[in-house]
Amino acid sequence: MALPEPKPAGHTIRRLRASDRAQILAYFLRLDPETRANRFMGSVGEAGIRAYAERAVMADGLIFGAFVSGTLRGVAELRPSGPGATPLDLGRQAEPAFAVERAYRRRGIGGALFARITEAARNRGVGDLHVRCLAMNGPMRRLAIRHGADLQASGTEAEAAVHLERPTPFSLWHESIAEAFDLTIAALQSRNPPPA
Numbered sequence: 001m002a003l004p005e006p007k008p009a010g011h012t013i014r015r016l017r018a019s020d021r022a023q024i025l026a027y028f029l030r031l032d033p034e035t036r037a038n039r040f041m042g043s044v045g046e047a048g049i050r051a052y053a054e055r056a057v058m059a060d061g062l063i064f065g066a067f068v069s070g071t072l073r074g075v076a077e078l079r080p081s082g083p084g085a086t087p088l089d090l091g092r093q094a095e096p097a098f099a100v101e102r103a104y105r106r107r108g109i110g111g112a113l114f115a116r117i118t119e120a121a122r123n124r125g126v127g128d129l130h131v132r133c134l135a136m137n138g139p140m141r142r143l144a145i146r147h148g149a150d151l152q153a154s155g156t157e158a159e160a161a162v163h164l165e166r167p168t169p170f171s172l173w174h175e176s177i178a179e180a181f182d183l184t185i186a187a188l189q190s191r192n193p194p195p196a
Helices: 018-030 033-040 046-055 109-123 138-146 169-191
Strands: 012-015 062-068 071-080 093-100 128-134 152-154 157-163
Touching: 012 109, 012 169, 018 046, 018 062, 018 071, 033 046, 033 093, 033 128, 062 109, 071 109, 093 109, 093 138, 109 128, 109 138, 109 169, 128 138, 138 157
Parallel strands: 093 128
Antiparallel strands: 012 062, 062 071, 071 093, 128 157, 152 157
16 A cells, blocks of 8 residues: 655755754665665665664765755765865865655755755865766756756766856855754754654
8 A cells, every 4th residue: 555645845955963863864764775775876774774874974075954844855965085075175076965755756855955965065165076876766867967967877877077166255155054044943853853
């Protein structure tokens, strides 16, 4: 018996922090097998998911979440591609990773996460986002193409680089406002967790 589709709802995108670990784990465990395989470029069991979720917010780079009615429904990560990354300078290249729960796709969540990742990347010195996904990952391919990637398939994978503009005073200001908003929303959500 199929579960009913959730009713359309707005979403909030914000940076994830250590206090979000339980939601991150619950999110990854909810992903259907195909979405999970697409996100991790292969099969990952529950033990692997638990280990990954535990360290996701502490790893180099940034992680953002899309919340619908207070529950994490999409995650985007930005990881540096080379050594020597700092919180303010990720280096010239970075790699994004995205996944949105199947029932919450086609609502603009992936696009909003991609926009947030792009702004964070350019403000931290990234010139190229190296997008890599399974060749059969239609949602990620469509998202990357919409944001200017010229994906080239090679065997079971597809990849491309999305070239980013240099940061501007406005992009830096805009992100600082978004970060302040993120902290406020995170504090409110930690006081009022979503129903189990």
